[in-house]
Amino acid sequence: MIPLLLAYNVGCSGDEAALGSVDETPTPATSVPAELVATSWQVRMAKTEVRAPFEGRPSWVSYFGNRRDEALRAFKSENDSAALARAHTEYAAMYRQAALLAANATLQVYGADRQPTDPAEADYLLGVSGVLASSAEHAAKLGASRESRAGDIAPRDAAWSAYVAAPGAEAADKAAGVDRVAGALADLPGADRLTLELPLQGEPGTVAAGDPGELWALSRWHEARAREADPSAGETIDQALDPYRLPFETPPERGAAPATDTWLFMSPWSSAADVQYVANVAAGRDTTGAMATASLFAAVAQTCTREGNRLDVDCVVDEAAHVGSAIEDGMAAANGGQPDGFHRPFADYARAGVLRALDLVARARGDADASGRLRINALDRSLGAAADPLFYLFVAAWDAGNRNTPRAAEIVHQNLSMLPGLHLARAPLDALHVRLSRNAVPGVPMH
Amino acid sequence: MNRPTPGSTPPSADRRGVLLALGIASAALLAGAPLSFYEEQLPGTLSPLYASSMADHRAQELVFDRLFFHSAIDNRMMSRLVEKGELADGGKSYRVTLKPGLKWHSGTAVTSKDVCFTVSAMLDPGTTSPIAEGYRGVLAGCDATTPQVATIRFTKVFHNPQERLMFSLLPAEKFAGKTAIVPDDDFSQHPIGSGPFKGNKGRRGVTFEAYANAHHAPTIPQMSLQEVQDPLVQVKTLQSNGVQGIIAVPPPYRPDVSASDDLQLKSYDLRSWWFIGVNTKKGALVERKVRQALDLVLDRSDLRQFTVGVKPGEQNSPCEFISGPFVQSSPFYNRQVPVKEKSDRAAATKLLNEAGLTQIGGRWHYKGTPVTLNIGMMASLDVEAPDLLTQVGNQLSAAGFDRQESKVSADDWARKVVTGKASEFDLLIGKWSFGLVEEVNDLFQTRSGTTTGARNVFNYSNSGADQLMVEYNQSRTDTAAYDAYHKLHRALAEDLPYLFLWKLDTKSAWRTEVRGNVIAPFNYWTEVDGWKFQ
Numbered sequence: 001m002i003p004l005l006l007a008y009n010v011g012c013s014g015d016e017a018a019l020g021s022v023d024e025t026p027t028p029a030t031s032v033p034a035e036l037v038a039t040s041w042q043v044r045m046a047k048t049e050v051r052a053p054f055e056g057r058p059s060w061v062s063y064f065g066n067r068r069d070e071a072l073r074a075f076k077s078e079n080d081s082a083a084l085a086r087a088h089t090e091y092a093a094m095y096r097q098a099a100l101l102a103a104n105a106t107l108q109v110y111g112a113d114r115q116p117t118d119p120a121e122a123d124y125l126l127g128v129s130g131v132l133a134s135s136a137e138h139a140a141k142l143g144a145s146r147e148s149r150a151g152d153i154a155p156r157d158a159a160w161s162a163y164v165a166a167p168g169a170e171a172a173d174k175a176a177g178v179d180r181v182a183g184a185l186a187d188l189p190g191a192d193r194l195t196l197e198l199p200l201q202g203e204p205g206t207v208a209a210g211d212p213g214e215l216w217a218l219s220r221w222h223e224a225r226a227r228e229a230d231p232s233a234g235e236t237i238d239q240a241l242d243p244y245r246l247p248f249e250t251p252p253e254r255g256a257a258p259a260t261d262t263w264l265f266m267s268p269w270s271s272a273a274d275v276q277y278v279a280n281v282a283a284g285r286d287t288t289g290a291m292a293t294a295s296l297f298a299a300v301a302q303t304c305t306r307e308g309n310r311l312d313v314d315c316v317v318d319e320a321a322h323v324g325s326a327i328e329d330g331m332a333a334a335n336g337g338q339p340d341g342f343h344r345p346f347a348d349y350a351r352a353g354v355l356r357a358l359d360l361v362a363r364a365r366g367d368a369d370a371s372g373r374l375r376i377n378a379l380d381r382s383l384g385a386a387a388d389p390l391f392y393l394f395v396a397a398w399d400a401g402n403r404n405t406p407r408a409a410e411i412v413h414q415n416l417s418m419l420p421g422l423h424l425a426r427a428p429l430d431a432l433h434v435r436l437s438r439n440a441v442p443g444v445p446m447h
Numbered sequence: 448m449n450r451p452t453p454g455s456t457p458p459s460a461d462r463r464g465v466l467l468a469l470g471i472a473s474a475a476l477l478a479g480a481p482l483s484f485y486e487e488q489l490p491g492t493l494s495p496l497y498a499s500s501m502a503d504h505r506a507q508e509l510v511f512d513r514l515f516f517h518s519a520i521d522n523r524m525m526s527r528l529v530e531k532g533e534l535a536d537g538g539k540s541y542r543v544t545l546k547p548g549l550k551w552h553s554g555t556a557v558t559s560k561d562v563c564f565t566v567s568a569m570l571d572p573g574t575t576s577p578i579a580e581g582y583r584g585v586l587a588g589c590d591a592t593t594p595q596v597a598t599i600r601f602t603k604v605f606h607n608p609q610e611r612l613m614f615s616l617l618p619a620e621k622f623a624g625k626t627a628i629v630p631d632d633d634f635s636q637h638p639i640g641s642g643p644f645k646g647n648k649g650r651r652g653v654t655f656e657a658y659a660n661a662h663h664a665p666t667i668p669q670m671s672l673q674e675v676q677d678p679l680v681q682v683k684t685l686q687s688n689g690v691q692g693i694i695a696v697p698p699p700y701r702p703d704v705s706a707s708d709d710l711q712l713k714s715y716d717l718r719s720w721w722f723i724g725v726n727t728k729k730g731a732l733v734e735r736k737v738r739q740a741l742d743l744v745l746d747r748s749d750l751r752q753f754t755v756g757v758k759p760g761e762q763n764s765p766c767e768f769i770s771g772p773f774v775q776s777s778p779f780y781n782r783q784v785p786v787k788e789k790s791d792r793a794a795a796t797k798l799l800n801e802a803g804l805t806q807i808g809g810r811w812h813y814k815g816t817p818v819t820l821n822i823g824m825m826a827s828l829d830v831e832a833p834d835l836l837t838q839v840g841n842q843l844s845a846a847g848f849d850r851q852e853s854k855v856s857a858d859d860w861a862r863k864v865v866t867g868k869a870s871e872f873d874l875l876i877g878k879w880s881f882g883l884v885e886e887v888n889d890l891f892q893t894r895s896g897t898t899t900g901a902r903n904v905f906n907y908s909n910s911g912a913d914q915l916m917v918e919y920n921q922s923r924t925d926t927a928a929y930d931a932y933h934k935l936h937r938a939l940a941e942d943l944p945y946l947f948l949w950k951l952d953t954k955s956a957w958r959t960e961v962r963g964n965v966i967a968p969f970n971y972w973t974e975v976d977g978w979k980f981q
Contacts, residue, residue, distance in 0.1 A: 065762070066762075066763075067762070113606075113607075115924070115925075117923070117924050200924055200926060203923060203924050203926075203927070205924060205926040205927060205930070206926065207925070207926050313963070314962050314963065314979075317962070321708060321959065324708075325708060344706060368521065369520060372520035372521050373520060373965060376519075376520065376714075376965060379714060380711060380712060380713050380714055381711075383705050383712065384705070387763075399522075402521045402522040402523075403522055404517075404521075404522040404968070405883070406716055406718060406776075406882070406883060406968065407716050407968070409776040409777065409778070410716075410774075410776045410952075412776070413775055413776035414763050414776075430778035431778075431925065433777075433778050433883075434778050434779075434925045434928060434929055435925050437883050437884050437885060437886075438925060438928055439605075439606075439607055439610060440610050440611075440883055440884050441581050441582060441585055441610070441611050441613065441614075441884075442581035442584070442884060442886055443581065443881065443882055443883070443884030443885075443886060444498075444499075444577050444578050444581060444889065444901075444902075445879040445880065445881055445886075445887070445889060445890060445902060446498065446499065446500055446501045446503070446504055446879070446880045446881075447500050447501075447825060447860060447861075447865065447877055447878065447879060447880070447902075
């Protein structure tokens with residue numbers, strides 16, 4: 001994997017050796033069983049022969065650089081249908097989080113902070129957001145815009161009203177207009193989806209609005225392309241989507257699905273068992289005890305569980321570091337005892353992954369504070385190649401719901417070129433930011 | 448260690464000596480010594496009414512309580528002081544009941560009189576604080592009905608009153624009832640707060656001693672804020688455990704920090720953008736075309752590469768060019784105004800000729816005199832963008848301008864530059880940082896006491912821009928505010944009181960022995976009670 005190694009080594013070269021005085025305190029050994037570390041994709045793929053099918057391919061080089069758009073197209077060019085299915089699944093997950101972001105921002109700006117001058121069609125936006133975020137109170141706003149003359153709001157309102165009357169996956173797809181999203185397997189549609197310019201009430205001007213339903217449509221389109229790319233991977237796709245489903249979705253019934261190296265390579269989850277564990281906790285099934293001997297992340301959860309089923313955040317942070325070090329040691333051992341330049345960035349996926357997984361465990365256990373602290377720690381650990389845009393959007397959606405717009409806006413801005421439909425989420429987020437900013441005490445710039 | 452500039456050299460013998468000494472010192476620091484960290488600069492004041500730098504603001508967060516604040520985890524509105532809060536007077540007032548047992552660092556009780564004193568101090572026109580000025584349009588007064596209960600009156604009904612009550616609490620007794628608080632009061636050096644730490648500002652640093660209180664239980668007994676201008680020394684000292692944290696790690700040093708198991712990079716959400724202020728009242732810079740030419744002379748891509756270490760075309764760079772007074776991710780940023788990445792000497796020459804400048808012997812002359820640009824830079828910026836001052840000077844010199852360069856101390860920046868008294872400079876390199884509120888009127892509006900343009904560095908005045916800022920202030924809808932600032936962005940990008948450079952994200956680094964260290968957006972230390980140093 002020469003391009004990857006080059007990218008990493010550049011950051012580590014220079015005059016470090018000349019200075020010499022760096023403290024190299026040994027990292028304590030992980031409390032996680034070595035046999036689970038050995039099952040991680042990082043350790044298994046430290047061996048050249050296991051990594052060979054991925055080596056030197058433009059697709060994975062792009063993926064390593066978090067250029068997911070380039071990676072998706074390259075997977076198609078390379079005729080790697082399994083990898084293409086994974087790429088489309090991740091796009092589906094990203095658009096789900098974008099939809100949640102847009103819905104959360106809409107619920108804040110046109111719900112909690114609504115102004116009399118806001119467009120009448122804000123009811124429609126609230127209604128769709130309410131559907132996606134499972135807020136019956138807001139979903140009840142649907143129908144109020146059926147007479148709207150702004151753009152095509154009236155038919156959209158009618159379509160989502162029909163969904164509320166008879167809900168279901170197909171009805172949601174119909175309401176969102178999934179069939180109107182056009183594109184082939186190597187395409188990334190979304191740029192043509194326009195924001196709505198809605199007239200203010202009693203004041204001149206319009207406000208740009210993004211329909212969260214359109215982002216749902218883009219997500220479902222990518223999900224369908226994933227299934228088209230690899231029809232045999234249906235349950236794997238479902239499982240990969242589970243941590244990122246919207247509140248209004250019902251996860252499909254299924255058993256543990258396989259996750260091959262194509263699905264694990266450069267992912268935050270270290271093994272198929274981790275993927276299954278994460279999918280379980282995301283669906284509210286805390287299978288820590290049952291999976292602690294199979295999943296590295298479940299083992300960490302078990303180690304760090306304290307009285308009252310509470311996760312010890314400091315313990316998790318330490319264990320995430322230990323897991324990373326143990327994986328690096330394992331990779332070196334698999335490489336004849338020699339550390340290599342790519343070992344650390346590969347282990348970084350797991351350092352962030354442990355924190356991301358246990359954030360979901362804390363949430364499943366109803367501990368929002370621990371969940372939030374782990375999420376922030378995971379963000380801090382999501383560096384370089386491990387800076388997964390999907391996780392960033394997951395954080396941005398959370399931020400929007402928390403009315404924490406500056407970080408969410410930055411995340412959206414950084415990912416606009418990769419996710420062509422993301423501008424639809426920016427519109428309500430911008431509206432919320434401007435509103436919160438203007439409703440705060442005037443700030444003073446600091447030098 | 449990756450050094451950013453092409454001409455970088457290994458550390459000098461002097462620097463090696465410093466690093467060696469720091470390594471020896473680190474052994475002693477492991478045995479229960481205070482937690483030490485490097486700030487960008489020493490705070491100029493610990494009085495929360497007069498914070499002008501982020502270093503001021505952060506230090507004050509350790510010493511004072513804000514009446515209300517947002518959680519650094521999930522942004523919930525919280526208070527450590529208020530037990531109960533309720534609307535009163537039909538929503539035009541907010542009644543707070545203080546928690547019992549709260550103490551000032553002097554040992555006396557925190558009471559509702561202190562709440563009302565703080566409100567009165569901010570409303571007193573004799574308090575010449577831009578921060579207080581922001582509250583004057585919001586707060587109308589305060590009544591202390593019992594020692595625990597204060598009713599704060601607003602100028603009108605606000606639907607989110609707690610958002611308007613995020614000021615730091617001041618002790619009435621320290622000021623003996625005098626509500627006109629001036630910046631050079633002794634309080635700014637030896638403050639009394641009710642926050643987690645007692646602060647004491649010395650000449651070379653600030654020490655903070657934990658103060659156990661009914662509402663605070665910091666586990667770190669002592670903290671020490673220090674300043675070192677060399678980022679390499681900062682990072683090496685952190686690696687050798689001579690300090691435990693660095694508030695702002697320059698981008699070129701981040702890979703080294705993130706590659707260490709002993710250190711962790713931490714995101715610090717802060718909206719900061721960098722600029723070169725232009726003295727529009729001086730010499731050739733009076734001519735707009737000259738300012739526009741300077742804008743074209745600058746090669747921002749080279750500046751960024753040679754100072755911040757970002758290579759051309761690098762994706763998701765921590766340093767992103769801007770064309771106006773907002774970061775690109777902000778809704779107020781006018782995305783129709785393009786950034787200028789590369790220099791365009793030919794276009795610059797054309798503009799300079801049109802402005803009446805002539806080139807003699809390769810040097811530009813204005814009204815028969817060679818143009819010499821006196822360039823200053825906020826000294827602390829040299830940590831985040833080493834050699835920026837020199838690089839800017841080199842580019843201007845290469846384009847035919849003579850130049851003088853000097854660094855401006857934090858104290859002079861606060862005292863002279865921000866107050867518009869640094870007219871000897873032609874250009875000043877600085878940065879501004881913002882939280883949620885991104886209002887820039889203080890920076891560009893015509894100065895009038897502390898009411899408008901309070902941070903207008905060269906006393907820029909443009910009636911068109913003033914009108915747009917008035918429109919922003921008076922806008923009845925978000926759309927109108929948004930439109931006003933988009934127009935302002937375009938107007939400033941044409942008139943150029945600033946040459947806009949870039950947004951640079953901020954990352955801290957902490958040793959992993961420091962636990963629970965959640966960093967609050969903008970305010971940084973809000974969650975310090977939960978920090979542990981083992």
